[in-house]
Amino acid sequence: MRVFLIAMALSAAGFAVQWAWWRIRIPKRQTAAILATFTLVLLAGLVVTAGPRAIAPPAWRLESMWEVLHVTGFHVAAMLAYVVAYSALEERSPSMTILSRVATSGPDGRSRDELESLLKRVSPVDIRIAAMLRDGMVRDEGGHLVLTAKGHAWAGLFSAWRRLLKFGKGG
């Protein structure tokens, strides 16, 4: 149970530090801040709990490289899952918006036309294009949108993956 408790404590500490930071001020680059916070907490925790200079009490020490890897594996997986979940917290997905709207209408429901109009309002192309420009996925060359190297890499990766899985185009 020792290894499990140390892993839980480190991840909880990472979350607590990030939560406290956000109470003071939410940083502009939130994903980078979350990754940095969790990584620094992990490193600090390993210094305290592992190795010859560990200062944690014996019940809270990691005793081998495999135990360090076990804790690190969980911490990294949890950190990445949190980053993914966080992006969903930042903005409600169009599907959730639709379901909330239908839920409020009770047994009467909504018509397809109404919901399709709502979807077009909450997911307009121009908002996505602005986000892609902001994030450096495309650049504007005199009204012409051109993929940057980053955008090319993302588009190529997901296109190849989708075709490998034989999925149709999404959105």
Added chain:
Amino acid sequence: MNGIPGYPIVVLAPVAGLLAYWFSQMAIARGLPGRSPYASLSRGFMVGMLVMIGVTALGLGRLESTWSDAAGFGLLNGLTYLALAFGYFNFVNLTVASLRIRLLEEVLEAGGGLSAEELAAAYNADSVAGLRLDRLVRGGHLVERHGRLVIGRRRFMIVARIFDFLHWFIIGCGHPRKHD
């Protein structure tokens, strides 16, 4: 395998589970084209979970540990696998549901460049809105009754409410939601 101690096997079990999820999801998706993408994701998840449990049990069988430690290792592996599987699910889900990825693909297919007007035309918001609604109906989250759509399965709504609470708790109210 005889000489391999148990603990490394235990540590690597979640990764083995993730690899099993990945390969089985791919095989199921390719074997059943046209089915909902979530069918392969849910089945692949179960395969990965079983592999993770099996490898964990194999490692624990070679390890001399107390029941308490064994339970701790099992729990830790279960949570690690869930986190890895969540990441994989969302990676695949981007190909299904992300509008941004769809737009990037449209630009890529046009040779790497498109005007905003051409992009809007290629994107065809009408068909994509219909696609999204069809996906919600196929998944049972919406049900069609007398030409109108009503709530079906409540689990997506429950998830929405949980996310609304987490948004308030972590990010706080008053902070504007950014658009993707």
